[in-house]
Amino acid sequence: xxxxxxxxxxxxxxxxxxxxxxxxxxxxMKVKKDLDERKIPLMGVLGAFIFAAQMINFTIPATGSSGHxxxxxxxxxxxxxxxxxxxxxxxxxxxxxFFADGGILxxxxxxxxxxxxxxxxxxxxxxxxxxxxxxxxxxxxxAAIIAAVVGLQLGAFSVVLETxxxxxSSLPFSTFVALMQPIHLAIGIVEGVxxxxxxxxxxxxxxxxxxxxxxxxxxGSLPLRNVFLSFLVATLLTGGVVSWFASENPDGLEWAIxxxxxxxxxxxxxxxxxxxxxxxxxxLAFLPDYSxxxxxxxxxxxxxxxxxxxxxxxxxxxxxxxxxxGALLTLxxxxxxxxxxxxxxxxA
Amino acid sequence: xxxxxxxxxxxxxxxxxxxxxxxxxxxxxxxxxxTTFVFIVSVVSFNRYEFTAxxxxxxxxxxxxxxxxxxxxxxxRKISMVIPFAFVVGMLNPLFDRALFFHLGPxxxxxxxxxxxxxxxRTVLTVGAAVILVAVTGFLSVCQxxxxxxxxxxxxxxxxxxxxxxxxxxxEGARASRARELRSCGRKGLGLASFGSLIGHLLIRTWxxxxxxxxxxxxxxxxxxxxxxxxxxxxxxxxxxxxGWSALFVALRLENGAxxxxxxxxxxxx
Numbered sequence: 001x002x003x004x005x006x007x008x009x010x011x012x013x014x015x016x017x018x019x020x021x022x023x024x025x026x027x028x029m030k031v032k033k034d035l036d037e038r039k040i041p042l043m044g045v046l047g048a049f050i051f052a053a054q055m056i057n058f059t060i061p062a063t064g065s066s067g068h069x070x071x072x073x074x075x076x077x078x079x080x081x082x083x084x085x086x087x088x089x090x091x092x093x094x095x096x097x098f099f100a101d102g103g104i105l106x107x108x109x110x111x112x113x114x115x116x117x118x119x120x121x122x123x124x125x126x127x128x129x130x131x132x133x134x135x136x137x138x139x140x141x142x143a144a145i146i147a148a149v150v151g152l153q154l155g156a157f158s159v160v161l162e163t164x165x166x167x168x169s170s171l172p173f174s175t176f177v178a179l180m181q182p183i184h185l186a187i188g189i190v191e192g193v194x195x196x197x198x199x200x201x202x203x204x205x206x207x208x209x210x211x212x213x214x215x216x217x218x219x220g221s222l223p224l225r226n227v228f229l230s231f232l233v234a235t236l237l238t239g240g241v242v243s244w245f246a247s248e249n250p251d252g253l254e255w256a257i258x259x260x261x262x263x264x265x266x267x268x269x270x271x272x273x274x275x276x277x278x279x280x281x282x283x284l285a286f287l288p289d290y291s292x293x294x295x296x297x298x299x300x301x302x303x304x305x306x307x308x309x310x311x312x313x314x315x316x317x318x319x320x321x322x323x324x325x326g327a328l329l330t331l332x333x334x335x336x337x338x339x340x341x342x343x344x345x346x347x348a
Numbered sequence: 349x350x351x352x353x354x355x356x357x358x359x360x361x362x363x364x365x366x367x368x369x370x371x372x373x374x375x376x377x378x379x380x381x382x383t384t385f386v387f388i389v390s391v392v393s394f395n396r397y398e399f400t401a402x403x404x405x406x407x408x409x410x411x412x413x414x415x416x417x418x419x420x421x422x423x424x425r426k427i428s429m430v431i432p433f434a435f436v437v438g439m440l441n442p443l444f445d446r447a448l449f450f451h452l453g454p455x456x457x458x459x460x461x462x463x464x465x466x467x468x469x470r471t472v473l474t475v476g477a478a479v480i481l482v483a484v485t486g487f488l489s490v491c492q493x494x495x496x497x498x499x500x501x502x503x504x505x506x507x508x509x510x511x512x513x514x515x516x517x518x519x520e521g522a523r524a525s526r527a528r529e530l531r532s533c534g535r536k537g538l539g540l541a542s543f544g545s546l547i548g549h550l551l552i553r554t555w556x557x558x559x560x561x562x563x564x565x566x567x568x569x570x571x572x573x574x575x576x577x578x579x580x581x582x583x584x585x586x587x588x589x590x591x592g593w594s595a596l597f598v599a600l601r602l603e604n605g606a607x608x609x610x611x612x613x614x615x616x617x618x
Binding site for chain 2 (some may be wrong): 005006008029032041045069100103105120168172198201324326327330338344345
């Protein structure tokens with residue numbers, strides 16, 4: 001469920017960064033205000049524990065496949081929502097930097113999808129409500145499964161929304177939803193069963209850990225409203241600013257440049273290197289727009305095109321050939337420069 | 349499945365690279381974090397059918413990796429581990445996007461194939477940038493940079509704690525997991541029952557460890573934050589580094605460098 005940078009548009013990525021940053025700031029404030037500084041090393045070590053636990057697999061009965069713990073809900077049960085959210089976020093930061101699990105720009109999305117829903121929705125509104133004060137084992141298992149399923153369903157749906165809004169993948173919304181939700185239903189059930197197994201083991205072996213955790217939760221009367229409020233403000237602010245930049249016709253960056261320079265593209269000075277190179281290029285290239293001449297286009301057989309569409313395709317092919325050659329060249333050039341630099345580095 | 353020990357070793361290796369000493373290593377971490385961010389945003393801001401214009405961006409990871417003397421094979425291996433995932437995601441595009449773009453000999457190239465290729469190149473570039481950032485900066489410095497860029501201290505302390513104990517706990521987890529595997533002949537006993545108590549034990553030990561750590565820290569006067577000697581500042585070198593790379597990224601974003609070069613060369617050859 002970790003999203004990668006490659007499928008994300010800057011507008012969506014930046015908006016979710018804003019949302020995640022806002023929630024992190026708010027949660028940090030809450031944890032600090034709690035003044036339970038015993039929680040500080042506990043959060044860190046439990047984050048590392050989640051890391052270790054995720055690497056240990058178990059076999060899922062009757063399927064032959066193996067699964068592992070996700071850990072979001074478990075952290076919320078042990079630490080309460082704010083500390084759990086910070087812990088999940090920190091785990092995701094390390095995963096994105098060291099294991100390329102989810103990208104850097106996608107961090108905002110991932111923190112929101114995997115952190116916000118279990119910590120601030122599934123745990124307080126589902127798990128806590130079902131479990132009550134003195135939970136029986138069946139109750140605890142049911143609560144964990146339902147909470148895990150809901151948390152993961154919301155997260156998966158959020159992944160779909162973010163991906164579709166970014167528009168890099170051409171997967172239609174309905175197909176993507178039909179793919180993601182059932183898969184995450186299964187994952188959610190497994191996650192719930194595992195969480196319940198771990199929690200009930202600890203509740204037997206060291207009851208004070210679980211009891212202490214359920215009592216110290218301070219998600220009382222209105223803090224959640226504050227979370228939503230700050231979250232809403234952050235979304236509107238960043239979303240508003242970013243989409244204002246990004247929604248303009250060409251695209252955000254070009255538009256921003258147009259505003260700065262007063263023209264759609266950065267034009268070089270009329271005389272000087274730019275025009276000299278442009279002149280050189282026009283002389284060298286047999287079609288200045290990097291396209292093949294139309295009559296040089298390969299004749300398609302069996303496919304009838306309207307003249308305009310054909311010309312269009314030819315132009316695209318021309319651009320593509322030049323682009324392909326250029327791409328290869330730049331790659332070779334880049335690695336050549338790297339090679340030279342490395343040689344110099346080693347000589348020094 | 350990769351073994352746990354292998355994963356930990358991999359992590360350690362990436363972390364050790366950051367102890368190198370080069371002009372890039374010596375830069376202030378903030379400059380490197382900001383540049384990486386500008387790079388990633390520039391790369392992902394292209395529309396989905398952009399393919400060739402992405403290639404000039406390879407100049408950044410290649411130059412940094414060379415200047416910082418990073419082992420190329422290791423970096424490439426690290427990036428290539430992610431490519432299959434990108435391919436799976438990208439593979440869906442040709443299925444849904446069948447608008448014809450152009451013919452390449454007998455092959456009809458559809459928009460879906462172009463966007464699929466674009467996704468893979470994007471993945472290589474963005475993942476490469478992240479790996480290289482850690483390899484030339486190190487996690488501790490990245491955290492310090494984040495803090496000096498405005499991240500709440502509670503969160504950066506959390507990151508530092510997490511990072512410190514990942515090594516300890518993954519090794520402990522690996523030992524526990526290996527012990528279980530050795531006792532479960534073949535597949536028997538790897539199910540949920542043993543997993544629950546295994547993880548539960550690990551959790552309890554973790555919890556007790558956290559309490560000991562807290563005691564030890566209190567005894568040493570911990571008040572909720574780490575102190576570190578400030579060793580680097582954001583000077584002219586950093587400014588030039590960020591501004592120079594950013595200018596290049598914006599230029600490459602606006603002008604298709606590959607197209608330009610290709611046009612020049614195909615023009616020459618004809």
